[in-house]
Structure formats: structure tokens, C-alpha cells
Amino acid sequence: MRLILIDNLPDVRFNFYPLSLGRPLWELRCGMSSLADKLIAKIKPDSVAYFVPDYMAEVYKDQVNESVNDMASLAGDDLILVDPLVKAENFDIPVKGKSEVGLDEDGRILYAQIKKVDMKKSTFDDIEEFIASIKSELPNVSCKLATWEYVWDLILANGEQITTGFAAAGRHGFEGSLEEPVAVRGDRKDVYVAPGVKVHPMVTIDAEHGPVYIDERAEIHPFTRIEGPCYIGKDSILLGAKCREGNSIGPFCRIGGEVEESIIHGYSNKYHDGFLGHSYVGEWVNLGALTTNSDLKNDYSNVSVMMDGRRAIDTGSTKVGSLIGDHVKTSIGTLLNTGSYVGAMALIMAIGKPLPKHIPSFAWFIEGIVTKGFGKGKLYETAKTAMSRRKCQWTPAMESMWNAVFEMTAPVRMKAIKKGRKTLLK
């Protein structure tokens, strides 16, 4: 049986911006793993086929071993299609049931069981034709499955997902090296230190309120305090960090200062002091020293986020920090307001007061306004340099993908630039 994951609904993708600009939805992380990892663990397919927006297909092909946007993968096997935003733990459909399409009340496919014998046609021009075909040929049933609706849902569920992931991993104990004195609070069965990990002296691991999983080759420097539930990814370094509960970090991150209830993708740095709370940070991000975000409003009311720069969406939560896209760079002393949106590739030069709540992708925020800055070419040069420092390569496919994102995000950015120029002209 082959699992089919499709990411083709722009309106749904938008709810996970800026993080979904450079990756398919199922590569978003929550807890100890990605959404795809969770679905695969739950369904246990023989193989997986991915269908991603065309502009990111080449980059994604370089990242996975399975087929990407290959129409041939829709033939030759029984298929199970699952909406990538369905919460894996709630997916209770028997995977070897009869052919049918499960739709929510808006007609969105949440899952489809497709026995190859039940399909009249085995070749399709594109994924939309395939979707239309299964909807029309197979029995439709209405269903309710919990889904992730917005990117902040992942942040808010992170601690709980770490706890679930820790239990599912079934590991505990100390396989890495610990230099005494190291204080472990809570039950030692709630701590796993993987092989190759180095825990320096004067570190506190507090598993009293949740498990702590430190993955392979991570290094924990002195005076770090890690509160569970927490997942520290492979090859990450914590530099005297106050790592509060609910964090998923790594791989290859460098984290200092105070971090709470946040998800940080690979290769991102927050080396220095400054608070990051209830935030989702993409990969290759660098947060300059003293970059700090608010995750709670002074009046304790719900936090809203402006995904498109104008319409505020109520998150329904009093605690939401910042959504920070891939390759963002912030200067020293950057202050991010509650529920801030910082688009991919944006570059921030701090102004000593909280930034506007929406910074578009590829924006150069300088002297208090959004500008074109030195253009995307310079941002690419910086990305190339940052990646080469970690022995990774900026590829032509990446450049094409980000060029597409640059075009997609141009209208919102240009509005912000025009607004900034009005300030300049005054």
C-alpha cells in the first residue's frame, strides 16, 4: 500500500505561511517529528508518494528518497491518500478498508482508500485530474477528522506532542557522556540522552513536568537548564540556555538565551541572550543578540496574527509569539511584537522599538520601514555563505524556488514598500 500526500490547496497553504513557503506542509514539525513522520508511523505504508507545488518540486526531490510529483506513482498499488494536516493520532480509518473518499463538510478530501482494481483509469495528466477522478468514481462518505488549521496550532500542541513522541520512541537512559555535576530532576525514565551527546558540567535536566529527549551528538554547555517536555535535535548545541518547557530544537541549531514553547527548524541560530517564546522558526535563521519576542499581551487578550499584512486573524490563544520564515536574519536588539509574522528571507535592522507585526518575505526592514534594500541577490549571497559555513550547498533549484516565492510574495511586499516610502517622503 502506498501513502499519497498532496499539498495543492493554496488557501490551506497560506495558513501555514511563512513556514510553508519553502516546504510542503507535511515537513512542518510538531513535537519530535514532522507531520509526515507521524502519518507514516501511524499508517505504516510500504511506500510514500509526494505531490508538492511545482515551484518547490526540484528542491524537495533532492531531500527525499521517495517519488515527488510522479504521476506513475498513482498506479500499480493500492493507495491511501491522507490530507497531510490530519492529526495522525486521530486518524482512525482502517487502512485496508474498501475504496472510498472521506470528505469534510466543505468537500475537502481528508482521506481516500483506493484499491487499484476499483479505478477505471490508471493514468492521469495531473494531480487535480486524479483527485477529481477519485471523487467522482469512488463512494463519497462524510467524515470528521481533526486537522491542523494554522501554524500556531503546532506551536500550542508542541509540548503535548513531545510527550507522545517520547513515549512512542520508547527510549530512556544515558547513552551519551555526562560530566558531573549534572542535576537530573524528576524521574530518570523520562530522560533520554542519545549516543554521542556531550552534557557538560553544571547542567540541569528537569523532567519533573515532562520528558527530555536529547538526540545524537548534541552538546549541552554549562549552565544550561532544560525543562521537559523538550526535544533537542541531532548535532545541536545549547549554550548556557534557559530552555524552558515545550521546545523542539534542531538539528544543527545553536541556541542560547531563554526559549519557551517554540519550534525551531534545522540550522538556525539564536546564539545569544534574548527571549523567544511560543514561536515557530524556520531553517537557516539567525536571530541576533538580544532579539526578543513578546508572546503575551499586556491585557492578556487573544493574540492576533496578520498573515497577509492587513487582516488580523484571532489565534484564539493568549500566547503566540512570532512566525519566522526560513533564512530570516535579525540584527542585535530586535524586538518582535506579540503575534509577529516575519516572512522568509527578510532581513531586519532593529530600530529600538517593537517592529510592525507583519514584515513581508524578502523585505529589508531598515530605519523603521520596509524597503527593497539591496535586493534578493544579496539575500541569496548571504544564504549561500551561511549554508557553506555548515558544509551545505545553495543549489540552482533552491534559487529557482525562492525566485518563485519572491514573485508570489511581491504584491504584499510592494504595498509595504509603498507605505514605507510615504514615510520617507514626509
Next chain:
Amino acid sequence: MATVEERVKAITAQVLKLNVEDIKLEHSFTADLGAESVQSIELVAMFEEEFGIEMDEDAALSVEIVGDAIKFITDVCKEQGVEVEE
């Protein structure tokens, strides 16, 4: 209507806080007129607003000399169908 040269010099004087008459065609924005990198960005933005054009940032920011900027902007205006006094 003022010429491209007059308009470029006026914007440059405004952004860099200089007297127009002190700006010469052969001057470098950075070495002679003291433009810092942030001011270069501001200059490009103001030129775009002044002439109603859109410039490629990489190309625009690689122009270093006032005289070259006048030629560059004149060419962009022609390409984008904006009438200017040369």
C-alpha cells in the same frame, strides 16, 4: 520641466543633506558624497518615486558615480516609457 540631472542632484542633496551646487557629475556617492549603505537604499527608493520607475536593485546599487546614475535612470525611464527632460 527640470532635467534628469537636476532632479537626480536635487534628490541626492535632499537624502545626503548636501547643497545641490556641491554635487558634481564625477562624484562618487560613497567616496565623495559620504553616502552610507542605508542612504544608498534610500536614494534608490527616492529616485524610483521621483521618476515613477522601477529599478533592479542589484543594478541600481552598483552605480557609483552621479553621472552614471543620471544615464542609468534616463535609460530606465526610456525602457519603461516615462518621458523625461534630458
